[in-house]
Amino acid sequence: MDTIWIKLLFSLLTIFIVLNYGLLLQGVVRKIGARVGRRYGIRWYQPWIDIIKNYAKRTKITHGIMYYIAPAFRLTGGIGLLLFMPVIYGTDMFSNFSFTGDLLLLLYFQFFGVLGMALGAAEGGHPYSAMGVSRGLAQVTAYELTLTLGIIAIAVQYQTLSITEIVAAQQGGIANWTIITNPLAGIALMLAFLAAMGRSPFDVVIAPQEIPIGPPTEFHSGLLGVLQLNRAIFPAAKLILFMNLLFGGATDWGTLIIKTFLIYMWSVFVGVAFPRFRVDQSIRWYLFIPLIIGVLAVLFMKF
Amino acid sequence: MSKEHTEKRIVYSPDGEPIEIDPIKDYFEGGRPEIRNPRNGIIEKFANWARSESLWILGFGTGCGAIEMRPLMTPRFDAYRFGYQWRPTPRQSSVFVISGYLSVKTLKRVIRSYEQMQNPKFVVALGSCTINGGMYYDSYNTINRLDHYLPVDVYITGCMPRPEALLAGFDHLKRKIKEGRGEGANKYAENFDWYKANQKKIIKDWDIPDYNW
C-alpha cells in the first residue's frame, strides 16, 4: 500500500479516537458541573445517545443550500484543526498532515467554522440565529487577538512556524515547556483558551438557557448531529493544540489524555466558579488585560 | 402575527424598486405532514431506545403546571440523570409537555410549535385541565380535551401533579417509546383533517397556513 493510504487510514483512526474522547470529556465534564451543583447530573454516556437520537429522527426540513453546507463547514473546521497538527509527537502516523507552516493554517481553521455557521444561520432565517452569530463572531474576534499575539510570541521564540518543531524544542522535561520558558505568552494563550473552549463565563453565545440558543437555533435532526460531532472534536483538537504549544506535546496516547484532561480542567474550574459574562462584558475584558499581556509577550520577545 | 402582516403586499426598496412579499409563502412552508413509517426490526428498536433515553423537552409552559417542571431541574429531583434535557427551540426538542389548561390564544402557539417539531415527537399532558377541562371545564376561553387537538401520548393526572408524578409519567413515556408505540406524529399526519377541523373550530382568527412545517 502507498504511504498516502496508510496516512489516510491513520487520520480516520485519529478522528475516531478523538471523537470518542471528546464525547467522553463532554459527559464527564457535565457530570463534574452537576456535582458542583449538588446534582447527580447526566449519565456519562449521554452525549452518544443524544447523537444517535438526532440521527434517528425521521424528518428534516431545509432552508436552502447554505443551510446544509454550514454544519459541514463547521465540522471541517474541527477536523482540519485536528489533522493538520501532530497529535502524537514523534510518530510518523499520528503526525497526520502536519507540515512546516501549519501554525498559520491552524489560526485560520479557528475562524473557519464560525464563518460557515454565520452563512448557514443567516439562511435559516431565524432572527435569534442572526443575533447569535453576530454575538459569537464579536466574541471570537475579541479573544482571537490575544490568541494570535500569544502564538506570534511563541513563533518568534522558537523561530519556526511548524508545530512539530515547537514540540521538539520542548522535549526533555517540564523545565523546557513553553509555559515555563515563555510565561507571558503562556498566560495570554491560557486566557484566550477560556473563551476558545466556549465554556462559562464565555458561553453566553450558545447557552441553551439563553433565549436565543445562538447560531444552531434552526438546526435539527442529522444536521444538529453533525454539529454535535463537531462539538466533540473541536474542543478536543483545541486541547491538543494548546498541549502542543505550551505543555510539551505528547509522545503516546496516555500522556495525551492526562495532559489534555488537566488542561481542560482549567476552563472547567473557571467555568463552575464564575457566572456568565454578557457579550459586551467579555469583549471588554478581552480587550484589556489579556490583550496587554499578549502585546507584552510579543514585545518581550523582540527586546 | 396579526392578519394584515400575513397579507400579500408590495414594499419599496431604498432605490424605489418594488418588491413583492407574500409572507405565507416566504415565512412558512406549506404542504401536509407525511406519514413516516418506522423501519423494521432491530434498527428501529435501537433507534427507539436512543429516543427514549434522550428526551429533549421543549421549554414551553402553559397553565399552572409550568411551575412544577422547574423543580425537575434542581438537585432535589434532577431529571437530567434520566436523560431528560430542556431545549429552547421546537426544532430540536422531541417532547412537548402541555403543562395545564390551554387558553385559545395559547393553543394556536402550541399548534405552531408542535408542527415545527420533527418526527418522531411526543406529547405529555399534565393535570386534569388537559383531560376534561378540570376546574376550568366551563370557561369561555380554554379548551377541554387536549387530544381533540393534538395526539397525546401520556396523561399525568392531578391538580397539580407533583414532580414525582411527572417523573413517573416520563417513565411511562419511555416504556411506550421502547415498545414502539410512540407514533403520535404519524397519528397526527394520518388524521390531519380531523385535527385541523377541530383546531379551526376553536381558533377563530386562523391566519397561518394549515401546516407550517
Ligand code: SF4
Ligand atoms: S389541572 Fe389544576 S393545576 Fe393544572 S392547570 Fe388545571 S387548574 Fe391548574
